[in-house]
Amino acid sequence: MLRVRDLTVRFQTGEASFSAVDRISFDLGHGEALGLIGESGSGKTTVALSLLRLLPSGAQVSGRVELSGEDLLGLGPDALNRIRGRRIAMVFHDPLAALNPVLRIGTQISEAVRAHQSVDRRGARTMTLELLRAVGLTANDADRYAHELSGGMRQRALIAMSVACRPEILVADEPTSALDAIVQAGILDLLRGLREERGVSILLATHDLGTAARLCTRIAVLYAGRIVESARTTELLASPRHPYTLGLLRSLPPPLGSSGPVRLQPIAGSAPPPWERPGGCRFRNRCPRAQDDCAKREPELIEIDGRGLACFHPVDAP
Ligand SMILES: Nc1ncnc2c1ncn2[C@@H]1O[C@H](COP(=O)(O)OP(=O)(O)OP(=O)(O)O)[C@@H](O)[C@H]1O
Numbered sequence: 001m002l003r004v005r006d007l008t009v010r011f012q013t014g015e016a017s018f019s020a021v022d023r024i025s026f027d028l029g030h031g032e033a034l035g036l037i038g039e040s041g042s043g044k045t046t047v048a049l050s051l052l053r054l055l056p057s058g059a060q061v062s063g064r065v066e067l068s069g070e071d072l073l074g075l076g077p078d079a080l081n082r083i084r085g086r087r088i089a090m091v092f093h094d095p096l097a098a099l100n101p102v103l104r105i106g107t108q109i110s111e112a113v114r115a116h117q118s119v120d121r122r123g124a125r126t127m128t129l130e131l132l133r134a135v136g137l138t139a140n141d142a143d144r145y146a147h148e149l150s151g152g153m154r155q156r157a158l159i160a161m162s163v164a165c166r167p168e169i170l171v172a173d174e175p176t177s178a179l180d181a182i183v184q185a186g187i188l189d190l191l192r193g194l195r196e197e198r199g200v201s202i203l204l205a206t207h208d209l210g211t212a213a214r215l216c217t218r219i220a221v222l223y224a225g226r227i228v229e230s231a232r233t234t235e236l237l238a239s240p241r242h243p244y245t246l247g248l249l250r251s252l253p254p255p256l257g258s259s260g261p262v263r264l265q266p267i268a269g270s271a272p273p274p275w276e277r278p279g280g281c282r283f284r285n286r287c288p289r290a291q292d293d294c295a296k297r298e299p300e301l302i303e304i305d306g307r308g309l310a311c312f313h314p315v316d317a318p
């Protein structure tokens, strides 16, 4: 349904021009949830914003972003506005910035319902209350303002508003990173329900592999602006092939209550900023498996059997 090919985003800051996102390709099918995971600065938000051309005007975007065959990067403002919200909705980590401070929550959701579906005021109110119930809020919450809700309630309200437009795709950028663990789990369950019951496709950008694993059917691992590995979630967790993916898995804490001493193995060093990336493989300076050839050429993402890998010396398959 959403087909992204060779998406590249370049920014200009002062004298320097750099690619924050470099030739990224992925597909998001109907009812699928794809997790885009990566460290801070790897390009997750840039990818999310570029899909609906929400980047600042200085950004140079190339490649293709096809929604049911139509290239979004070539659309004019009117055509794009018909897609924003209606076919692709966005949820960001700061719901307060996206909610209107002077309108009651219920009013905002009702307006979103009426903007997208031909129902009268009463019908919209009924649908609003249903949506609020679906996201775990109550009829009382409909009469409150955004500042009267907790962070988790605001995020639920924002998701209800996004869903009111009946989007086919929900792009969620770190929707739970400002929330505590219990509220986080609730939001992830809510998103999973939208996918399973309403067939909404989800693109989830997060720095947390654990969060992606809870919700996503597939995961793409982003490193320094490139996808280095992608696979079905179960396969990626069971047998990571890229040394970076393996490093991410080893740095995850085990579930509480599991026996044995906890020994986390963080990845050495930190991801380079775009203007300091090494030639060849971008991960090679931090990679325990790097060899001479990794400095000479950059490994391309090669797809075999639905699994993508960009590495000359991958971890052995089990
Ligand atoms: N508007 C901009 N102008 C210039 N550079 C930008 C702009 N937006 C992002 N960048 C740069 O692009 C790179 C990718 O940033 P991006 O925000 O996409 O990363 P991210 O993976 O979302 O990180 P985080 O986990 O911290 O949210 C970074 O090096 C960032 O400094």
Ligand SMILES: [Mg+2]
Binding pocket: 044, 045, 046, 173
């Ligand atoms: Mg981000």
